[in-house]
Amino acid sequence: MKYEPKPEFEQRITKLIGEQEAKIFFDIAKVQTPDSIRCNTLKISPEELKKRLEDKGWKIKQPFPDYPEIMIVENDLMPGELGKTKEHLLGYYYVQEISSMLPIIALNPQPGEMLLDLCASPGSKTTQAAAMMQNSGTIIANDNDMGRIAILASNLEKSSVMNTLVTRHDGVQLCLKFKKRKLKFDKILVDAPCSGEGTLRKSPKTYLMWNLKMIEKLSRIQKKLASSALELLKVGGEMIYSTCTLTPEEDESVVNYLAKNFNVEIQEIKLPLKSRCGVCDWEGEQFSPEVKKACRIYPQDNNTDGFFLCKIKKLGERNENSDFR
Amino acid sequence: MRIQILDKTKKKKFIERVSYLGVEKFNYLLISSGAEKIRAYSGSLSVDEIIRIWTEMRVESIGLYFGKEVGQETRLTVDAMHLLKDQITKNIVELEKEQEHQWFLGKDIQLTEEQKITYKDMKGFVAVRSQGDFVGTGKLSDNKALLSNFLPKERRVKN
Numbered sequence: 457m458k459y460e461p462k463p464e465f466e467q468r469i470t471k472l473i474g475e476q477e478a479k480i481f482f483d484i485a486k487v488q489t490p491d492s493i494r495c496n497t498l499k500i501s502p503e504e505l506k507k508r509l510e511d512k513g514w515k516i517k518q519p520f521p522d523y524p525e526i527m528i529v530e531n532d533l534m535p536g537e538l539g540k541t542k543e544h545l546l547g548y549y550y551v552q553e554i555s556s557m558l559p560i561i562a563l564n565p566q567p568g569e570m571l572l573d574l575c576a577s578p579g580s581k582t583t584q585a586a587a588m589m590q591n592s593g594t595i596i597a598n599d600n601d602m603g604r605i606a607i608l609a610s611n612l613e614k615s616s617v618m619n620t621l622v623t624r625h626d627g628v629q630l631c632l633k634f635k636k637r638k639l640k641f642d643k644i645l646v647d648a649p650c651s652g653e654g655t656l657r658k659s660p661k662t663y664l665m666w667n668l669k670m671i672e673k674l675s676r677i678q679k680k681l682a683s684s685a686l687e688l689l690k691v692g693g694e695m696i697y698s699t700c701t702l703t704p705e706e707d708e709s710v711v712n713y714l715a716k717n718f719n720v721e722i723q724e725i726k727l728p729l730k731s732r733c734g735v736c737d738w739e740g741e742q743f744s745p746e747v748k749k750a751c752r753i754y755p756q757d758n759n760t761d762g763f764f765l766c767k768i769k770k771l772g773e774r775n776e777n778s779d780f781r
Numbered sequence: 782m783r784i785q786i787l788d789k790t791k792k793k794k795f796i797e798r799v800s801y802l803g804v805e806k807f808n809y810l811l812i813s814s815g816a817e818k819i820r821a822y823s824g825s826l827s828v829d830e831i832i833r834i835w836t837e838m839r840v841e842s843i844g845l846y847f848g849k850e851v852g853q854e855t856r857l858t859v860d861a862m863h864l865l866k867d868q869i870t871k872n873i874v875e876l877e878k879e880q881e882h883q884w885f886l887g888k889d890i891q892l893t894e895e896q897k898i899t900y901k902d903m904k905g906f907v908a909v910r911s912q913g914d915f916v917g918t919g920k921l922s923d924n925k926a927l928l929s930n931f932l933p934k935e936r937r938v939k940n
Contacts, residue, residue: 594824619824
């Protein structure tokens with residue numbers, strides 16, 4: 457079945473990037489992303505994995521010298537072939553789209569730190585963080601759906617992740633519980649549930665589900681999740697807010713809301729690929745100029761999925777009496 | 782799920798139960814999580830903090846499923862083996878290439894005559910290795926003809 461974007465969706469993308477680029481955006485959406493994997497450094501070194509995969513006849517490219525664990529398989533593989541190798545079954549690599557690796561690269565979790573991954577399933581970013589933390593410190597990996605938790609748990613096992621507690625709560629409720637307990641985190645990832653505009657290349661069904669009401673509803677949920685999470689961040693701690701969508705209501709509008717209501721600073725992010733800055737006005741709403749520091753990843757810029765991410769540093773606790781809902 | 786954090790004595794006992802593989806020590810916190818399953822946690826939370834979070838939150842799991850106590854031995858998971866690979870030096874059965882294929886299909890392995898001789902002194906649970914990789918735990922039959930496969934379903938090749 458062929459899926460087509462709704463006219464309103466096309467108009468909004470055109471408004472964001474112009475007519476010519478919007479055409480490229482929708483053209484590339486018809487093509488699958490390259491096969492990318494992340495070496496699980498808890499089990500094997502990138503050099504050894506690369507050699508083993510090349511011995512199978514695979515052509516492996518490591519596009520970012522600073523991140524040798526990120527690999528692109530340049531051969532045309534059979535459907536499902538990436539998941540059938542011995543190396544995959546043993547958890548030596550994780551099949552992960554490159555744009556989805558960016559939040560943890562930006563967050564840069566260190567060994568010994570306390571990390572909260574609020575919407576963790578299926579575990580791509582949790583496993584990536586655990587590897588960077590060398591299985592030390594602690595990760596709280598949360599999700600609120602039993603089926604999704606099972607996938608998360610299975611991926612953590614396969615990757616030999618040992619520093620993680622998996623919790624099953626609504627994200628906002630979990631934050632309230634931790635707040636009561638006075639448990640704080642050095643780093644937090646809020647990879648929020650979203651409308652998925654950036655994932656059209658692998659999930660063209662997104663075209664069918666896309667509607668403005670859903671976007672408005674998601675935006676409200678995202679603001680609640682992100683602001684609840686910020687309450688748990690230590691002063692001086694850093695949070696990444698990310699989505700796999702490109703609609704400003706779910707991206708810059710959420711960041712703008714945090715910037716207005718919390719004592720935070722939006723920080724520049726250095727990524728190993730091309731990104732564009734956040735938009736500062738959208739549909740009549742003006743955002744703080746700071747929001748420009750957020751990163752927009754468009755599929756046509758790097759041949760990836762589309763993505764949005766923003767790094768927020770907490771400068772101080774919010775005044776409990778401030779006008780905040 | 783109820784958990785019990787293993788104290789020094791119980792941890793020592795656990796390590797004794799994996800000594801058949803040559804494993805002598807590890808520094809992780811060990812947690813019993815029912816059905817003789819042992820999990821290992823390498824993180825920074827204290828025992829008190831873990832118990833408090835466990836009591837107040839819906840915690841689905843902690844750390845890594847490490848092994849299952851069966852009789853006097855502990856059957857290590859393949860992922861635990863990967864973390865302990867440098868310590869596993871005893872009771873290792875090496876698979877041949879074709880046997881590796883069968884192993885990942887979840888089949889029990891018929892040992893060759895040569896393997897039967899090589900492994901004649903081994904019994905019970907063994908670490909299974911193929912082309913340099915630990916691929917799971919197996920159990921040798923009394924006559925050493927068959928290696929039972931304990932590779933979990935989700936780690937097998939799907940047809």
